[in-house]
Amino acid sequence: MGRDKRDLPFGASTFFHRALAAATAVFDDVIVVGPAPRDYSGTSIPDLAHEDHAPIFGIRTALAHAALGRIWIVATDYPLMTSAMLGYLRDRFRQSDHPLCVPRLDGRAHMLCAGYDALLLPRVLSKIELGDLQLKGLVDEEHTLIIEEAELEQAGSVDAFANVNTPSEYDRALETYERASRS
Numbered sequence: 001m002g003r004d005k006r007d008l009p010f011g012a013s014t015f016f017h018r019a020l021a022a023a024t025a026v027f028d029d030v031i032v033v034g035p036a037p038r039d040y041s042g043t044s045i046p047d048l049a050h051e052d053h054a055p056i057f058g059i060r061t062a063l064a065h066a067a068l069g070r071i072w073i074v075a076t077d078y079p080l081m082t083s084a085m086l087g088y089l090r091d092r093f094r095q096s097d098h099p100l101c102v103p104r105l106d107g108r109a110h111m112l113c114a115g116y117d118a119l120l121l122p123r124v125l126s127k128i129e130l131g132d133l134q135l136k137g138l139v140d141e142e143h144t145l146i147i148e149e150a151e152l153e154q155a156g157s158v159d160a161f162a163n164v165n166t167p168s169e170y171d172r173a174l175e176t177y178e179r180a181s182r183s
Contacts, residue, residue: 005164006037006076011177015076015164016040023074025083026090031065033058054133055112056124063121070094075112079173081160088155089115089147098145100138105149105161111135113161115145 006016013021016037023030029043036044047061055075062071072090074081093101093115101115112135120138127137139146152158159180162173 008079008164008170010079010174011181015079018079019074019076019081022081022083022086023072026086027072031062033061033065052133056128056133056135059116059135060121060124060128063116063118063124066116066118068118070115070117072115073112075163077164078113078161079164080157080162080176081113082156085152085156085160089113092145092147096145098143100143101145101147102139103147103152103161105152105158109136109139109146110161110163111138112163 006014008015010018014037020030020032020040020042032040032042032044034044034047036042045061045065047058059073062073070093072086072093074086089101089103099117099119103110103113123138127133138144149158152161157180159176162169162176164170164173
């Protein structure tokens, strides 16, 4: 989009603060990977140095920090994500013994709004070493809890998964937000 989405205005807030509000309502510990806005007073860990710009590096940093635990990743480019949907996803992941929990809509796995077990760190490191920076390669039907669109619709609005990467997606997300705010 030509600028850092964390500070992109959305309603009376920003992408970062909307994601933060949804996450802090659901998770006991919320840790920002990478640079956080100056007005953020919570825990932040720097992303490890790398030449390429790819989300897998943030996942690597978060998993390394998680030690032996489970984490939930929420990227800031989901400005319509709600605490209700995150709570549902968290609970499904907690009830599962799968090391990865991924929502899937329209055949697309949402790897940046997904649950990861620290046991996946060696696979992530291996992918980076091989130069394969695509997160979707972590998904396999046998070891991944995939939450399909029909189940997500039962849990709440699938608008929560509007991933904003272009100006037109930003405009659509704002329209959806404003329409929901008037309801």
